[in-house]
Amino acid sequence: MRIGIDFGTSYSAAAARVGDRLQHIQFNGLPQFRTAAFFPVALPDPADFRLTRELEGEVAVLVRAAKAEQTRSGAMPRSEAQLYRDAVQVVRRQWLEAQVKEAEDSAADLDDAVFGEEAIDRYLLEGSGHLVQSPKSMLGYDLLPRARQTITGIAAQILEHIRMAASEQLDIDVRLATIGRPVQFRSSLGPEGGEQALDILAEAAQIAGFEAVDFLEEPVAAALHYHAGSDTRHSTLVVDIGGGTTDIAHAHVGGSEMPVIHRAWGLPNGGTDVDLALSMAQFMPLFGRGDTRVPAHHFVDAAMVQDMPRQRAFHKRDFSEVPAPYNGRLQALQQDGGTTRLYRGVETMKMRLSEHQASRHELDYIDAALSVAASRADLTAASVDFLGRLARLLQEVAAELAMPPDSVFLTGGMSRAPYVQAVVRDAFPHARLVHGDPSLGVVSGLASHL
Ligand SMILES: Nc1ncnc2c1ncn2[C@@H]1O[C@H](COP(=O)(O)OP(=O)(O)OP(=O)(O)O)[C@@H](O)[C@H]1O
Ligand SMILES: [Mg+2]
Known part of the structure; x- marks a missing residue:
């Protein structure tokens, strides 16, 4: 069975088509979860300290230095045993500090990861460990090899979390997925950033246990979903305003004919x-x-x-x-x-x-x-800067369309904001404004795509 995955900047969701029914995968009782992961750091246990040959060498150096200092200062001499005990204490403390630092620097305990809003709560409660929020927004940036490996591992954890929840709820071993992608990823590398983002996601999906994945532009997915619920044939502009990106598709949808997607536009900006x-x-x-x-x-x-x-x-x-x-x-x-x-x-x-x-x-x-x-x-x-970018993109779209769309289908979390709705309405004053589910439009379309 193939599932649809909306790996969003702010929220992620998954759904599958079961017969003619759409089933949304639940995460803590909700059809989406905050795209955040918390990796607790396993703090080292002081009882694990062992005097290795290398550490014995460090102790010997400290003992020699303490003896020399004793002779130089003329202080009351301490016994050899006492000097040795003191040196071991110092080496033990340094070992513990190094262990804590190493644990904190590593990507930490991937196996004990916690996801969603709960990840943020756990991080705030524990005050240690690693919290990763909105990893999608990093995928298109210039990454050193180690950072790329870390971000791939984190994306893999999130995709595996989704695959496990879906497998359990659908009662089948889920190995195939259609993953949403923005028209334009947030990127510091130009179009290459988008290629890198897709490579990372494909690799992460493989690590997460998916055998094959394909990608579909998020506004195209939302258009498929809107099509499924529209009785009459008409032209529409789907506008999906999310946390990281704004994505637009122009399509003919509705009625008994197949939906036809004409074009898509993207802006690497959002909430x-x-x-x-x-x-x-x-x-x-x-x-x-x-x-x-x-x-x-x-x-x-x-x-x-x-x-x-x-x-x-x-x-x-x-x-x-x-x-x-x-x-x-x-x-x-x-x-x-x-x-x-x-x-x-x-x-x-x-x-x-x-x-x-x-x-x-x-x-x-x-x-x-x-x-x-x-x-x-x-x-x-x-919001002036973001709203200005949005208005300019909508103007550009309007100028490129031969005919204004019959409807504008609004989705994405930021479409809940009245100042955002106003900008869209101003750009297409004669179109019927249709408010889709701001959270589930994209994932519903991804699940319908075969
Ligand atoms: N009532 C609201 N008013 C304003 N903004 C809102 C509201 N509700 C949610 N948002 C914003 O919507 C954004 C999340 O939207 P959405 O869930 O569609 O994004 P996403 O799919 O995770 O991101 P993207 O598609 O860009 O990768 C966040 O910036 C959030 O703060
Ligand atoms: Mg989205």
């Missing part, structure tokens, strides 16, 4: 770009952005939780010379889970501002009395 802009405009000034000499990119490093090298760079920085109160706040943000909590606050605020005029996030994990507030107008100001 996470609005999150970043909101964080820079409303949250980071509380950490000294604009009021100190801390370079702007350090704040970007802190805000982009999905970018592992940027997160590592932020956590290594020394902010002790930054003027108060920003030094203490930046240091608190560097504490375990700080940037993850902040990002959760940013995204939640963005989502709340889709329905409310104002929203507040308590920054009590930074400073007891600190909080950040923003209004709908603040969010609109922060």
Whole structure:
């Protein structure tokens, strides 16, 4: 049996066609899960310490140095046995520190991985281990061989998690999948980044136990889904606005004829770009952005939780010379889970501002009395860049169509935002706006594709 997999920047989902019925795979009782994985670090056990020949050598060096120091300073001599015990203590402590560092640097315990929202909760609770969020957004970037291997392993874990859940719920060993792909991946390498992303996903799927996978453009999948539910033949523009990318397809759908896909367009921007802009405009000034000499990119490093090298760079920085109160706040943000909590606050605020005029996030994990507030107008100001890109792409699409579409089918999580809907409506004022399920349109189409 072939399943459809929507490996999304923010959320992932899977579904299969069983007879003429669509079955959505459940993850913790829901048809999608946050694309995040937590890998707990197995902390070393001090009882595992053994004095190897190499460590014995280090002990001998320390004992000799201590004896020389004793002679030089004329201090009260300690017995040979005492010097030896002290040296072993030092070597043991260094060994333990090295073990902890090694555990933290490695990709950690892949077998004990936890996925979804629970991954973020576990990371915040434990304060150690590795949290990986939105790995899809890294696939098209310039990766050193080791980073590429790590990201492939993480994608493989997520795909295996999906394959296992699907196999159990469908009661069949699932080995085939159609995986969604954006028209244009987020990339620092141009079109080659997209090729790399597909290579990584194909390799990850193989590691995850899939025998064969194919890829289908996400808006094309959403068009197939929309077709299945449309009685009358008409032209449509599918607009899928997700966390990482915006994807568009022009198609003829509905009725008894086969759907015909004419063209697809993509923009490597989505909801996470609005999150970043909101964080820079409303949250980071509380950490000294604009009021100190801390370079702007350090704040970007802190805000982009999905970018592992940027997160590592932020956590290594020394902010002790930054003027108060920003030094203490930046240091608190560097504490375990700080940037993850902040990002959760940013995204939640963005989502709340889709329905409310104002929203507040308590920054009590930074400073007891600190909080950040923003209004709908603040969010609109922060979204200007993304909304401008979206409007320009829609204009380009409109100019390329011989006839305006009869309908615009809106899907993707960001299509819940009224300011996004307004931009789409402005671009196609005469088309009927159809609101699809923002979360499940793509996966439903992927499952229907044979
Ligand atoms: N009510 C809301 N208002 C504004 N944004 C929202 C709302 N609900 C969800 N979002 C945003 O939608 C995005 C997720 O959408 P979706 O699940 O379609 O993305 P995805 O499929 O994971 O990503 P992609 O398709 O780009 O790989 C996130 O940025 C999320 O913050
Ligand atoms: Mg999507």
